[in-house]
Amino acid sequence: MNDSLNDDSLTNDTLTNDTLTNDTLTNDTLSNDTLTNDTVAALVARSNRLGADPRNTNYAGGNTSAKGAGTDPVTGGDVELLWVKGSGGDLGTLTPAGLAVLRLDRLRALVDVYPGADHEDEMVAAFDFCLHGKGGAAPSIDTAMHALVDAPHVDHLHPDSGIALACAADGEKLTAECFGDAVVWVPWRRPGFQLGLDIAAVKAANPQAIGCVLGGHGITAWGDSAQQCEANSLRIIRTAEAFLAERGKAEPFGAVTAGFEPLPxxxxxxxxxxxxxxxxxxxxxxxxxxxxxxxxxxxxxxxxxxxxxxxxxxxxxxxxxxxxxxxxxxxxxxxxxxxxxxxxxxxxxxxxxxxxxxxxxxxxxxxxxxxxxxxxxxxxxxxxxxxxxxxxxxxxxxxxxxxxxxxxxxxxxxxxxxxxxxxxxxxxxxxxxxxxxxxxxxxxMPEPKPLATRVALVTGAGSGIGKAIAYRLVAEGACVVVADRDGVAAQAVAADLGGADRAVAVTVDVTSEEQVAAAFDAAVLAFGGVDLVVNNAGISISKPLLETTSADWDRQHTIMARGSFLVSREAARVMTAQGRGGDIVYVVSKNAVFAGPNNVAYSAAKADQAHQVRLLAAELGEHAIRVNGVNPDGVVRGSGIFAGGWGAQRAATYGIPEEKLGEFYAQRTLLKREVLPEHVANAVFALVGGDLTHTTGLLVPVDAGVAAAFLR
Missing domain, CATH: 3.40.225 (L-fuculose-1-phosphate Aldolase)
Incomplete structure (x- = not known):
């Protein structure tokens, strides 16, 4: 296996980085600032390449470093510096801001005052007194390893292949078989200052070595240049992979157990x-x-x-x-x-x-x-x-x-x-x-946001009020399932909210039992559960009674009354299984209590939703599931309903231009203010944000004051 260490496919030439050659480092005509910029750029580029391949290290695992010249900000004199990935960073996405910058003379001076392995924590605190300037990111526990190893460039990584040798019962023997004397075994030691001393001693005693395998932990490699260090890291990783593939038995986990095979x-x-x-x-x-x-x-x-x-x-x-x-x-x-x-x-x-x-x-x-x-x-x-x-x-x-x-x-x-x-x-x-x-x-770590660990499913979230609610919930720390019949719109909202770690999209017609169930299945697989549901999906049909067809009536009620019932039923099933309560919020309307003209199908459906709030609050309280609602006035701006024809119909009812509808609604309120999607989102957050823990069965008006819609 030692021959693979000289694999021409992994020579230093293939990893040459034009931004940092040895000639550049020894060019006396360049200032320390230029050298610093080049060193940092090369270190970040090397880190990103290594971190981009999961074979090399796990997410946020390992650290890389470079040593070089800098300028003391106080004296203006030369100073030797260490740039090393800071605590908690990820190599694949590392930027210069994620590097800790420390003075090597001070780090090396810590060797003389090191009180022993029983006082490791004190040494980490001492790193703060070794920072250069403002110091950059917080130094990690592995800083000593990078500082004390006598090499300009050091990589510490967690490749699966390297850890497999590190965690093998006879790992030391296997490491020797795999690498010869090019890679040295270091017995397990908790990360810290002593481990840095151990690796430094191994490097000094084995000048032929390009790195080491750390028992139970990972690998460390070094080099005289950024290119050589990266090449050495990759040689260790790829050589270990080849060794395991060539020497390993076919079924290391044993035979398949009957009945434990993957389901279709x-x-x-x-x-x-x-x-x-x-x-x-x-x-x-x-x-x-x-x-x-x-x-x-x-x-x-x-x-x-x-x-x-x-x-x-x-x-x-x-x-x-x-x-x-x-x-x-x-x-x-x-x-x-x-x-x-x-x-x-x-x-x-x-x-x-x-x-x-x-x-x-x-x-x-x-x-x-x-x-x-x-x-x-x-x-x-x-x-x-x-x-x-x-x-x-x-x-x-x-x-x-x-x-x-x-x-x-x-x-x-x-x-x-x-x-x-x-x-x-x-x-x-x-x-x-x-x-x-x-x-x-x-x-x-910062204090969690009010809705941290909450998982919300919002229907009709591809536009208008539902979209505003989704944005507010994510801003307050929730994970959100953006549910909408328009899958393209839902995908766009989910992507804008930050992608799969913050929001996912599901295409769902709320009138379909199967699609509603599938939406909740997608939610629990994405985030583990659902404990906050907003019934927002809806349409509006504005016609006089004699022009309202039975099809109009059925469509209006099927989407809003039946749809919210189906969503709430599925939400209750999931929430009761989870056993930790939850919130169901209905976006109803002032029309649930306000009798306006040419609106019988829509207003009756909203009255149905309003009573669902009361009924479900009474039924689900024993499971700690709170059910509340919001009664907005007409929300014109950004509304998918109004853009779909409802606005024109209502404007015709009131005899005004459609573009004046929002202004018209505002002027008939006590506060003379137009209601926007964000105002409804604010009310939803008020209900679920943690302050109204003893409130259920409530309908909150968000109508800027419509006296005829006051709740009695």
Whole structure:
């Protein structure tokens, strides 16, 4: 395998970056500022290339660095600097602002005052006194590794192939077989200053080495130039991949277990959606969580194999992995064909066991100085034949947790293929999970927004009032399902709201039971559940009584009265399964109580919706589901209803030009103000934002004051 280290396809020439050559670095005619700009540009470009390929490192995993000359902002003299990816950043999307900038003389001086491995946390605090200028991003725990290794450029990465060797029972032996003396084994040590000293010593003692494998953790590579460092990182990763492929056995996870094979796709997705609210309830017992569902081939194959219970119980290993996936997942131990009610009951039993075991894990390893237990619910739930549910404080966190467990599966496969998967000891996992530094990082996070962890489904959200409501809910921290009959409009709104981590679009005709159910299935698979629903979809037909046909009447009532009933019924089904309450809000109308001319079908349908609010509030209160409504006046600007002909009809009724309709509505109110979609969105937020926790069955007027529509 050592020959692969000289693979011409990975020579330094192929990675040459014209923006930073060795000649540039030694050109005395260039100022420190030019050198700094070139160094930073090359470091960011290298980081982005490495981080863009998931084979090289997981999301937000690893860090890269470069050393170079700078100017002391006080004395104007030369100073040697370290630029290193800051805490919490992602290599694939790194920008210069994500780099921490520190003085190397001060970092190296820390060696003389290092009090030992029992005082690692004190060393991280000392990094703040080594910052250059304003320092850039917060330094990460791995800063010492980059500072102390005697090389101008250092990469620390978490490739699945490298971690597979790092987590193999005989990883040291396999590393030697794979790389010869070009890559050196470093036994497991918690990330920190001592690990930096260890790697620096390994580099000094092995001048022929291009990097090392860190037991239970990942890889580190170095180089004299940015190009050489990147080439060395890729050589280690690709060589490990080839070694595992050539030496590994065909089925490292064992044979397929009868009954645990993946269900057919349609059946699998239906089963996943049916289970999602119940699993969300389990993962949110301590605090509400957002969910993510994954049924990729790698997950389904793992769960179909005989060895998955044993391997899952061992948990993940790389610190980046188990910080997000927890020490181990919850695994359903029933075949995919088990009746749904049996699966739900068994999940509840397993959840109780999981919480008890997690609490015992905490008690086994906690010290008087340990942070309090953060919660005993699983972050990963595995269901054979169906897939994986992952959870977090927001959608991105939940999605990344799932991606990290896929990384863990890949690591297990590689380790089992050539040896036996042997992650770090449970006590070491606890030290990482409940590290004071990790607790401090959590404490630095901004306060959550009012609707954080809430999942909203808004009908008619492709335009007008529904669109404004979707924007307001996302702005307040919610994840939103943009539901509309116009799928193109819904997609545009969801994309503008920030994409799949914030909003998803579903095409739905609210008069169809099947489409409404499918919309909720899509919602629970996207975000784990639904606990906030806004019934906004509607149309308006303005005709005198004698011109109103039975078809007009049926269409008006089918969309608004039947449609909101179907949506609310499905919402209640999901919310009661989740067991943590929720909100259903109806966008009704002042016409529900105001008797205006030429409007019998529309106003009667709105009166139906208004009474649904009262009826459902009375029925669903025992489940902590609050049902309220909003009664707007005519919202002209931005309204899909008004643009679709309703505006012209109402303007004709009142004998005014259509473009004056909004002004006309405003002048007949007590406040003389036009009602806009944003005003309705504000009222919806007021109902669901957390202050009106004891309010249900309420209809809130948003009509600028229409006396005839006052509620009695």
């Amino acid at each position: 796709e349609d059946e699998r997705r239906a089963r996943a959606a049916a289970l999602a609210p119940y699993i969300s309830a389990l993962a949110s017992a301590d605090r509400p969580q957002i969910g993510h569902f994954t049924d990729t081939e790698v997950v389904l194959d793992f769960l179909s194999r005989a060895e998955h219970p044993r391997l899952a119980a061992l948990g993940t290993s790389c610190p980046d992995h188990f910080l997000r996936t927890k020490v181990r997942p919850l695994v359903l131990d029933l075949p995919a064909s088990a009746p749904l009610e049996d699966a739900i009951a068994r999940l509840a039993e397993l959840h109780a066991d999981y919480r008890a075991e997690y609490a015992a894990y905490y008690r086994r390893h906690a010290t008087p100085d340990s942070p309090a237990m953060r919660g005993a619910d699983p972050a990963i739930v595995l269901v054979p034949g169906v897939g994986m549910y992952s959870f977090g404080r927001d959608k991105q966190t939940a999605r990344v947790a799932g991606a990290f467990y896929v990384n863990a599966i890949n690591v297990m496969r590689g380790a089992e293929a050539v040896s036996e998967y042997a992650p770090i000891e449970e006590s070491e996992k606890f030290r990482i999970e409940y590290w004071a530094l990790e607790e401090a990082k959590l404490a630095r």
